[in-house]
Amino acid sequence: MIHKYRKQFNEEFSQGKYEKLKEILAQKSGLNPEFRISESPMFLSKEFKNKLLNASESIIDQIKTLPDETLQKAVPENCRVPNDTKQPHFFTIDFGICKSKNGEIEPQLIELQAFPSLYAFQKIFEDTFCEVYPFLDEIKNKMPHEEFKNYLKDLILANENPENVILLEIYPEKQKTAIDFVFTEKLLGIKTVCLTKLKKQGRKLYYENNDQLTEVKRIYNRVIFDELDKIPNLKTEFDFREDIDVIWVTHPNWFFKISKFLLPMLNHEFVPKSYFLHEFPETENLENFVLKPLFSFAGSGVNLNPTKEITDEIKDKENYILQRKVIYEPIFEDINGEFSKAEIRLLYIWRENDARPILLENLGRMTKAAMVNVDFNKKDAIWIGSSNAFFVE
Numbered sequence: 001m002i003h004k005y006r007k008q009f010n011e012e013f014s015q016g017k018y019e020k021l022k023e024i025l026a027q028k029s030g031l032n033p034e035f036r037i038s039e040s041p042m043f044l045s046k047e048f049k050n051k052l053l054n055a056s057e058s059i060i061d062q063i064k065t066l067p068d069e070t071l072q073k074a075v076p077e078n079c080r081v082p083n084d085t086k087q088p089h090f091f092t093i094d095f096g097i098c099k100s101k102n103g104e105i106e107p108q109l110i111e112l113q114a115f116p117s118l119y120a121f122q123k124i125f126e127d128t129f130c131e132v133y134p135f136l137d138e139i140k141n142k143m144p145h146e147e148f149k150n151y152l153k154d155l156i157l158a159n160e161n162p163e164n165v166i167l168l169e170i171y172p173e174k175q176k177t178a179i180d181f182v183f184t185e186k187l188l189g190i191k192t193v194c195l196t197k198l199k200k201q202g203r204k205l206y207y208e209n210n211d212q213l214t215e216v217k218r219i220y221n222r223v224i225f226d227e228l229d230k231i232p233n234l235k236t237e238f239d240f241r242e243d244i245d246v247i248w249v250t251h252p253n254w255f256f257k258i259s260k261f262l263l264p265m266l267n268h269e270f271v272p273k274s275y276f277l278h279e280f281p282e283t284e285n286l287e288n289f290v291l292k293p294l295f296s297f298a299g300s301g302v303n304l305n306p307t308k309e310i311t312d313e314i315k316d317k318e319n320y321i322l323q324r325k326v327i328y329e330p331i332f333e334d335i336n337g338e339f340s341k342a343e344i345r346l347l348y349i350w351r352e353n354d355a356r357p358i359l360l361e362n363l364g365r366m367t368k369a370a371m372v373n374v375d376f377n378k379k380d381a382i383w384i385g386s387s388n389a390f391f392v393e
Helices: 004-013 015-029 046-065 066-072 120-132 134-139 145-157 178-188 224-228 253-257 260-265 310-311
Strands: 042-044 091-098 103-113 165-169 191-194 200-201 204-209 212-216 217-219 247-249 272-277 290-295 322-325 339-349 357-367 385-387 391-392
Touching: 004 134, 004 310, 004 391, 015 120, 042 046, 042 178, 042 339, 046 091, 046 103, 046 204, 046 339, 046 391, 066 165, 120 134, 120 145, 120 178, 120 357, 134 391, 145 178, 145 217, 145 357, 165 178, 178 260, 191 204, 247 272, 253 260, 260 272, 260 322
Parallel strands: 042 391, 165 191, 165 217, 217 247
Antiparallel strands: 091 103, 091 339, 200 204, 204 212, 272 322, 290 322, 339 357, 357 385
């Protein structure tokens, strides 16, 4: 079945259709995507999907058993934000697509986050693939667009007026994810506001909306709090650490709590063994592990080939992990007979009164390089960049 769809897609593919795909996304948003769009979706089996879901459900079960004091240890004191919540509103899990020792394609956990990814964009992206390649309609995500929209409205807006809910980012127009902000605005009727534009009066926040100061009651947060210290001469009226009368979606503390910090605590056949750097046992071989800072974003600071000299120089070893290497399997054939590797991110929401998160969409990232990062690919490479997985029943 997978071969059938891969064969049909590759036969129908043309550079013109790829340009049309990007053109439709630009027309729908008014922006050109600032990240590379892959020419191709990924076709994965129902069996592989079941493995993904099995691993994810086990991970969720394990996280739910962790005491709050364990999770709180992940939050740096200088980044702690008041009025924490009992669970995150967003929950994403990244898996590499690998091959087991017995030759089966399997997922291997790469990382997990309680931070919103490209939820609104990804749904439009999937629909756009189907517009350009109509045969994909028969295998697309079964969740209707209206149901998807209602889930996000319920989560982000709750019962608030959209004008009292904002998407918060720092210099949003400069972010590579700006196209997702536009689709979110269209989907929910909210506005994107730069952190530097927020006004503070007492415990309340306001933004300028059609020349009027409007109270902010809920924040769909897209700011990575600890990144703010890296911005020179940043001037704001509001500091995240202040006790303010607002509801965070998702609360900033969860960025730290659901992160690589948890990897050493998780056990599953699809979860590679991980250790905090300061607890790395002498019985393990460093060559078999990848070095990762706990709270890096978009793969920054990852070292695929750490040495003892490198690890010995790190002063804050408790802020790094060593994760057993996994080998991504090149299984996605392009029109030249070459193969790409990929990661898949499962996009969950976790409503405040729900016992478990709900899976809404997925996000794929394809590469021909050692790391899933477009910057490491050859300039003429194809079948690389942001993608979407279609599961063949």
